[in-house]
Structures are given as structure tokens and as C-alpha cells.
Amino acid sequence: MTKVLLVEDSKWLAELEAGVLERAGYTVSVVHHALAAIQTIDKNRPDVIILDVLLAGSTAFALLHELQSYGDTGPIPVVLCTNMAEQLSLDELAPYGVVRIIDKATMRPDDLIAAIKVVTL
Amino acid sequence: MNGQEGSDILQPLIAAAHELKAPLALVRQLALTLEDTTLSDAERQRLHDHIVLTSERALRLTGDLTKTARLQDAMFQLEPINPEQMCREVVGELGPLFEAYGRQVTFKGRRHPLLLVANRDLLRRILLNFSDNALHYSEPGTPVHLQVQALRGSGMIRVGVRDYGPALSSDMWKTLKNKLATAPQPVHARPESSGLGLYISGQFADAMHGTIGAVRHRDGATFYVELPASRQMNLL
Numbered sequence: 001m002t003k004v005l006l007v008e009d010s011k012w013l014a015e016l017e018a019g020v021l022e023r024a025g026y027t028v029s030v031v032h033h034a035l036a037a038i039q040t041i042d043k044n045r046p047d048v049i050i051l052d053v054l055l056a057g058s059t060a061f062a063l064l065h066e067l068q069s070y071g072d073t074g075p076i077p078v079v080l081c082t083n084m085a086e087q088l089s090l091d092e093l094a095p096y097g098v099v100r101i102i103d104k105a106t107m108r109p110d111d112l113i114a115a116i117k118v119v120t121l
Numbered sequence: 122m123n124g125q126e127g128s129d130i131l132q133p134l135i136a137a138a139h140e141l142k143a144p145l146a147l148v149r150q151l152a153l154t155l156e157d158t159t160l161s162d163a164e165r166q167r168l169h170d171h172i173v174l175t176s177e178r179a180l181r182l183t184g185d186l187t188k189t190a191r192l193q194d195a196m197f198q199l200e201p202i203n204p205e206q207m208c209r210e211v212v213g214e215l216g217p218l219f220e221a222y223g224r225q226v227t228f229k230g231r232r233h234p235l236l237l238v239a240n241r242d243l244l245r246r247i248l249l250n251f252s253d254n255a256l257h258y259s260e261p262g263t264p265v266h267l268q269v270q271a272l273r274g275s276g277m278i279r280v281g282v283r284d285y286g287p288a289l290s291s292d293m294w295k296t297l298k299n300k301l302a303t304a305p306q307p308v309h310a311r312p313e314s315s316g317l318g319l320y321i322s323g324q325f326a327d328a329m330h331g332t333i334g335a336v337r338h339r340d341g342a343t344f345y346v347e348l349p350a351s352r353q354m355n356l357l
Contacts, residue, residue, distance in 0.1 A: 011222055011261065012171050013147050016154055032261055054143075056258045083142045104146045109153055 002120055005046035006030045007037045009055045020109045034058040038066060041073055048116050053082040064096040077119040136317045137186055144179040148172055174218050185246055185321045192328050197240040199329060201351040204237055204280045205230050208267040211248045219256060226252060228267040235271055236351035237278040243325040250318040251282035251344040259341060260286030281345035
């Protein structure tokens, strides 16, 4: 079963997104900040990470750097799910493991499932 | 208007747009989820409550922004206010929001009541702002406490909002202190928020001859506003 790590500091949005993914059959772990994400990844390596950009504490970019600095975490595909999508470039972020950027302001609940299916093929 | 002036005007606008985007995007997702016909009545009611609470949060921000824009040309009546009563009102107003997040906001009264001089609406908005920040940027599950303290010898009274969580690093603390002193920055420059709420609170405090500040603790932080004590306090 595909393991998804959802990093989202909005508790209610995290609940909504986790619910959608679990109903689609994914095993979902939810954390609310980058430090907790690193601890969770160390314990149980996910197949894909759904990552908000603006988090309490360290931003997603610090986490992306951390992931890329280790051989075992570098290849984990990362889907950014953010309100800043229009300011980000997939080309620039691809070297940091980002494979897709979803705009929170326009996404539909099923968009996360579609993104995971594409990146875990 | 030169480039710097244009930038000074635009930065708070951009920060405001981003601060509003998050709750609006959440309301949209909550509403889209309501389309799911398999939801139980209880789940439906919960989503409905979250939509209302999130909308109210966004509306508070728009109200604060409007108020800030009018600070220059409006007179705000300053009057003796019991800060403890104000804290209780804020706790009552935010209680449902904190409860919905599984959190608690409390106020513990003092033995001797205090009076300060402030504008009731502006002080209320500052405390709502600090409490809202505490809800969203402190450790999930921890309580938030409102506190009132007389600062001996200074003639000022401090009303603070204490939150709990891991101690902030020196770098993050420095960034936060900068936000207390400067206009909000575009959102890409922030470690956690644009500082718009702090900027607004600072403007409100200034209009009441007060200041805002923050204290770092080993297990969290206190954001506070200091306002002049009322001389009527001596009569109590």
C-alpha cells in the first residue's frame, strides 16, 4: 500500500486531505511542521510526500534541502500543495525532488489522488 | 510617488492578500467537501462549523485592515478599561474556535483589579490578533493563557498572550522581533507569517500611546501590549 506523508500546518485542511487520501486507499501520516516531518521520515520512509510551503517554524524549503542531503530520502517524490503555487517554478524546484505543484486556491479534493498516481507510477 | 513609496504601500497589501488567501482556500475546500453525499449529518455539521469559524477569522482580519487604514483620520476614544474583563470577553469570543481545534484559551484573574487607558475596540482587536497567532503558531494541543500584569514604577500595564511549544531559535526570534518593528514583508520572506497581525497590532497600540512586544520563554512565547495605567486605579 502506498504510504503518503502529508505535511500541512492547517489542522482542518490536513484532516480534509488525509480523509480524501485514506478513502482512496492510501496509508497517510499527517504532521504539522518540518521537524516532525523529518522525524516521521526517519521512522517510516514514505513513498510520496505532500508538502505545504508556508509552515510554522522552518519552511518547506529547509525540509527539501534536508531530504536532498541524504541518499535514502533524496529520491522520495514531493508534491507541493501551496497557496504560493503561482510564485513557484517546477523547473527550479525539480532538483529538490519536487515533481508537481498543486495550487491550494484552485485544487479539487481529487487532485491530490491524481498527483500521487502520476508520481508513483 | 517614487519606487520606495510604492513599495511601502504595496507590501502590506501583498501581505494582506496572502494572509486572506489561506482562510479563503480552506473555506473553499470545506465547501467542496460538503458536496460529498456520503457524509453523515454530524460530519456535515462539523464542516459547516469550520466554514463559519474560518470565515469569521478572515473577517476579523479585513476589519483590522479597515481600522488600520482609518487610524490616521479617526479619533479613537480612550477610556479607563478593566483589562481582566476584556480578557474574559476575548476568551469567550475565541473559545469556540479554540475548542474546534482541540485547544483551550484561558484567563486567570488577579486578586487586585487593574485599570488601564485604552480604546476598547482596538485593545480587543490586539488581543484577538495575539490569541489567533498563538492558536496557529504554537504547539498543537497546548493551552493559551491571557495575562494581566502591572509594571511597577513605569505606570504601565501589560496584557499578554502566553503560548507553549518548543523554544524559538535565536535566528527565528530575531526575525520575529524585526516583525514587531517593521511593516509586513511579502510572504516569501517569512519563516511562518508575514507579520501582518503584529504590524496591525503595533499600529493599534501606537494609537493608544502604547507599545507591543514579545518575550521568549524556554517553552513558548508571550506577546504583549503595554498601555498606560489609569489614575482611576487609585480609587479602587
